[in-house]
Amino acid sequence: MPDATDADLSRASDAAGLTVGEVSTRLGVTVRALHHWDEIGLARPSLRTAGGYRLYTTGDLERLQRIVVYRELGLGLDRTRAILDDSTTDVPGALRTQRSQIAERIDRLQQLSAGLDRMIDAHERGLLLTIEQQAAILGPQWNPDWPAQARQRYGDTKQWQQYAERSASRSPEEWQAIAEAVADLDRALAEAIDAGVTPGSPEADQLVERHREVFASYFPLTRQMQVCLGRMFESDPGYAAHYNAIHPGLATWFRQSIDANARTHNVNPDTASWQ
Template structure:
């Protein structure tokens, strides 16, 4: 309600959208006091009081502590236009940040909608019965803290079932060509072998950025982990060693010494 002297605290609370309790607190600490009192000692606010409350709300919305807001509003040297310009600049920065957040949420929603994670049934359909969930668990235990693992998780989260099928088809084609090259006795240091080594590195780079040095380390792991060696040699006897030799020869051609190659 209003009085002949101004607005009551209840009327101001409804007008500006804050609680009566908040206005009482702001009055007590001198942040936004009521300039008048009724004959029965109730607070009443004039137009200037309400304008100050609006300014407090803007600064509070921008994250300013109440004590700093009070200093800003009570500084006798303060320039009103400078205050408004500062408010506008901060609001624009916040709007830009919120727009970026909205875009990120939209991208995530799209990824969830269009590229739902593969179910165990999907994995079996795409990769066959050789796929085992413990492989994923083991890989996370070994590399879960690495930036490459984080990068691969980010990329695969966006991949649809159709894209996974394309990945599997590409891997099958590469493995068939690697087996054929081994069978034909292709020199691992030849241009033909270098092209296959590049395709091998590209297949890894679908998931994380793979340098020539990293590729050398991975190829050597194929000989150290019997499961990898058995998988490649089942395609063509001697394929594992041939692939290692081709990867190392290609790395040398790009200035990487396989003897000193590290995960970088």
């Protein structure tokens, strides 16, 4: 809102008036805006100097003050002109309409603010579930410290950003569906090794592709990145323990299956990198 006082306005009542620069400072609008309003006839100064410079009177400033108020309320210049100059305009009705639009805008901004809070929280925590929800959805083997450890290790990567942004908009029910898809895949891997499925076979390749699809719930997974994960599944004690608990030897079998599938897509497992 403009901060001009009655005393400020009264100073323009003498014959000298106020210059464009003085009005710009007092009302907090740009000189360019004042020139534009003059050119379109919305707010013309009543006085001119001998050299043709604009001078604004008290009445001019009062009109400008109303224009600034209406502009800050979001009214366009045409609507502002109608309110100021058209005696048939329903001014209270126009202002009520604008108030409703502002209320809608405030609601949208509040929703945006809440979304930003969730996004910030997701980037910092990774998983927007309570400890109780994590235990119920992800099972008793889940360690609630894992997301914080993952952020510490991968927080500056593109993949963590993708994971966090997806997490920010994900409901507990959606996490439940992902957890079930992971559990179904683990069971299918165990059944495959039990059935004697060999790495590189069509059945093993299908499971590797299924793993990429399931993992894509977290972030997009290239074949090279999947090879890197396969190495980690076999070499990292935590991951190896997880897969070998599902079925003895599964960590190595799964890494071999990922490598074999990668070769069929012209990816060399020996030189694959996280890209």
